[in-house]
Amino acid sequence: MPHLPAPRKATSRAASSRAIRRGPEDARLSVGFILAKRFTLCAFANFVDVLRLAADEGDRSRPILCTWTVVSDTMDAVPSSSGITVQPKERLGDPTRFDYIVVVGGLMDDMHTLGPAYTKFLRQAADAGVPLVGVCTGAFLLHEAGLMQGYRCCVSWFHHADFLEQFEGLNPVADQIFVVDRDRLTCSGGASSAHLGAYLVEKHVGRAQASKSLHIMIIDDALQAEKPQPGITLGFKTRDPIVLRALQLMQQTIDTPLSVEEIAQRTGHSKRQLERHFRSALDISPQAAFLNIRLSLAHHLLLTAEKSVAQVAVDCGFCDSSHLSRMFRRRFGCTPQTLRQEQGLAA
16 A cells, blocks of 8 residues: 555644634544536545545544535635536635645546635645645646646546646556555546545544445445556456556557557566466457557547548557558458448548
8 A cells, every 4th residue: 555654743723723623633634625616526525425424423424533624715616517516615724724635626628727826725735744635637736736746646547648748747647546646646536536535534544434434335345546447448348457457558558559568567567477367358468459459449530530541540559551451451351441431431
């Protein structure tokens, strides 16, 4: 399990604030949430419910062992991507009253910056040693605030290419459900936020409370950070985590295909181990699986994208259109040009 520094000792001022504003003195975990406009409600709700269910006996929702609140600059209600709004409860104030500050991001195509007051608040938190958490596209917002340089961060496999395009110099990880890198914790959103919340509960409150929260939420058990994200595997069905991580890495590098040795290295295994897992799980070699993924994407693009065959070849990691045509004919029994003609599309 990733190492996380021990909780900070609260100053007397922070302790006083905790007693007045946050709840009981024996709370072991306090979390402040910042919600971006059009934030993803599911990711926020999953995180909060893990804290809520761990904070009290049964399902009584009293903030005893854990406390949580939504903080704001303006105190205006914040709309989620689903249209449901959430009303903040506290002003930004002193960030050291929290053990963690969580930024919940929103839609990639409609991402709003947090604004100068939030940036100042987050930088004050970082300077004071308060760990920062990015949920969903929250990692993007933390980067915009200048707080992710030198850190690994978890992003959804779906947004991996967007992250590389917009945020040079960072190390996005898209084959894990969450990442803990010193005092930065990030997850891809959705159900993974529940597992990141459970990780914090187990760390600071106890394993029993973390398990109880997940079981009440009908989540079988806590997943470790290294658990692969459930990305699209293009027809490959397996529960082997090594194979899943390799397949997802293949998806993320389709235009510049990695060798099997490089994939094995990035997934922390030897080439022989990787090949053995692929044979056992899929009865296919990693090389053949990667080629099938690239050809399947090429087939999809030829039917749906207004791109030339040459551009599709480049996008799918082939040397040129001739290379794509040869491999495509072997797989589908026709050339890319023939496929488009049969569908009444321009070649």
